Amino acid sequence: MFSLHEKEDTIVALATPQGVGAIAVIRLSGKDAIKICNQVFKGKDLEKQDSHTIHFGTIRDGERIIDEVLVSLFVAPRSFTKENAVEISTHGSSYIxxxxxxxxxxxxxxPAKPGEFTQRAFLNGQFDLAQAEAVADLIHADSETSHQAALNQMRGGFSGEISKLRAELIHFASMIELELDFTEEDVEFASRDDLRILVEKLLRVVEQLISSFDLGNVIKNGVPTVIAGKPNAGKSTLLNALLNEEKAIVSEIAGTTRDFIEDEINIGGVIFRFIDTAGLRETTDVIESIGVSRTHEKMKTASLILYLFDLTDTNMEEINQDVEKLENLGVPFVKVANKTDKANGQFINDLNRKYPDTVFISAGQKENLDALKNRVLELVNLDKFRTGNTIVTNIRHYDSLVKTRQSLLDVLTGLDNEITNDFLAMDIRRSLHYLGEITGEITTDDLLDNIFSKFCIGK
Incomplete structure (x- = not known):
């Protein structure tokens, strides 16, 4: 974290991506931002202009003109950082x-440090820590759902939930603390029954937030989806068909895919990370056997498995055995029957009766792929997200919520055991501490350094 002296500095950085483009935006923030820009700007006197105005002129080094620019002024506190800020739009030459x-x-x-603009915004009270982290998530959002989740958090949706929980608990904490000053008078300012009702209510909300993290992680990072099956089932063909490009090598020779091939597909606003793996079979080929081993590992860590089998080269007994193994694995999976264009109609009917949730496709002919996409989207279960419920997407927030839950459980245990007020107050304070870590009421320099160092320099 920067020192108090550094906080007084005026910082500068490129706010647009590195490289040649039509324009580039250079950002300054700090007490002297407008003054410094004015020293090199030829045009209107920037220090006499209103906030939120744009001015045309030139940037000059002495008499030498570097570029014609547009300068946007943001006078404190009406800026992202709540400091004086300037954004200079130049031509996109990296030399300029x-x-x-x-x-x-x-x-x-x-020069600004990574994330220093957003860190100053947080320290100057523009928003809380959870909202600041959402700025980075919004920048990196690559799907409709991840964008919406980040936007909701940046607007304070998640922070609002946490603040309400914390405010209710602070009231009881203050009452318990007050009782400690009147121990000899045996006065009760905080009803233990009311405290239990509140803690149980808070636990229900915290549990909901914790349970939302699985969905939140999917929204933010994508769904790791393994395509698994025997060699020549059509796994690589399916990946290519979904990607609409020749990403994986397709061959009649069994065991062509020795390792896994991965790429992302946006389905219904959700990113799916499809992984084409080595075929599942016994093999004496050393290289192929390593690929098969890696396939098993990928399947264990996947969020979803597409179990693909060839209708022309698989019998019901093999399918039954594979389905049993997948059910024991405990990972959600979709049964995908491939090569419907070449399959026996009676076998398709028998399979459909036995496993009515099977998706029948022809990867080679790109038939019925929309049905497969709809099926995998169903399994993600975005209903909770689309109804506007608060979703936890940040592992740091998840960790603090888990610790909050344990502290609240300790409060209930203390109430059950009728522990003294000083110990009860400790458990309540610990709960408040972990909730405060999320929004930034409780912070350390190391925590802030870790969070903002992951931002890009111009943000």
Whole structure:
């Protein structure tokens, strides 16, 4: 975390991606941001202009013109960081960008650290820590659902839930603490029955938030989906058909895929990370056997398995055995029957009666792939997300909620055992501490450094 002295600095960084583009935006923030920019800007006197105005002019190093620019002014506290801020739109040449940044540094700015703009916004009270983290999630959102989850958190949806929980608990904590000052008078300011009702209510909410993390993790990071089956079942063909490109090698020779091939597909606003694996079979080929072993490992850690089998080369007994193994694995799976264009109609009917949830496709002919996509989307179960429920997507928040749950359970245990107020107050304070870690009421320099160091430099 930057020092108090560094907090007074004016910082500068490129806010748009590195590389050549039509325009680039250079951002300054700090007490002297407008003053420093004004020293190198030829046009209107920026220090006399209103906030949220844009001005055309040139950036000059002495008499040398570096570029024609547009300068956007944000006067404190009406800016992202709540400090004076300037955004300079230049042409996208990396040479121009470097020249302008070096000129601004020579005139009193310093290069920003990763995430320092957002960190200043948090420290200046623009938003809480959970909202600050959502800024990074929003930047990296690559699907409709991850974008919506990040936007909801940035707007304070998750923080609002946590703040309500914490506020209710703080009231009881203060009453318990007050009782400690009147131990000799045997006065009860906080009803133990009311405290139990509150803690049980808080536990229900915390449990819901904790249980939402599985869905939140899927929304944020995608669904790891393994395509598994015997060699030549059509796994690589299916991957290529889903991707609509020749990503995997397709061959009549069994065992062509020796390792796994992975790519992402957006289905219904959700990212699925499809993994084409080595065929499941006994083999004496050393390299292929390593691939088969890796397939088993991938299946254990997957969120979803597409069990693909060839209708022309698989009997009911083999399917029954494979289904039993997959059920014992405990990972959700979809039975996908491939090569319907070549299969025996009676076998398809028998299979459909035995396993009515089977999806029948022809990967080679790209037939019925929409039905498969709909089926995998059903298994993600986005109903909770689409009804507007708060979803936990951050592992740090999840960890703090798990610790909060344990502390609240300790409060209930204490009430059951009629422990003294000082110990009861300790358990309540611990619950408040973990809830406060989420939104930033409770922070350490190491925690802030760890969070903001993962941001890009211009954010």
């Amino acid at each position: 960008v470097n020249q302008v940044i070096k000129l601004l540094v020579r005139n009193g700015a310093r």
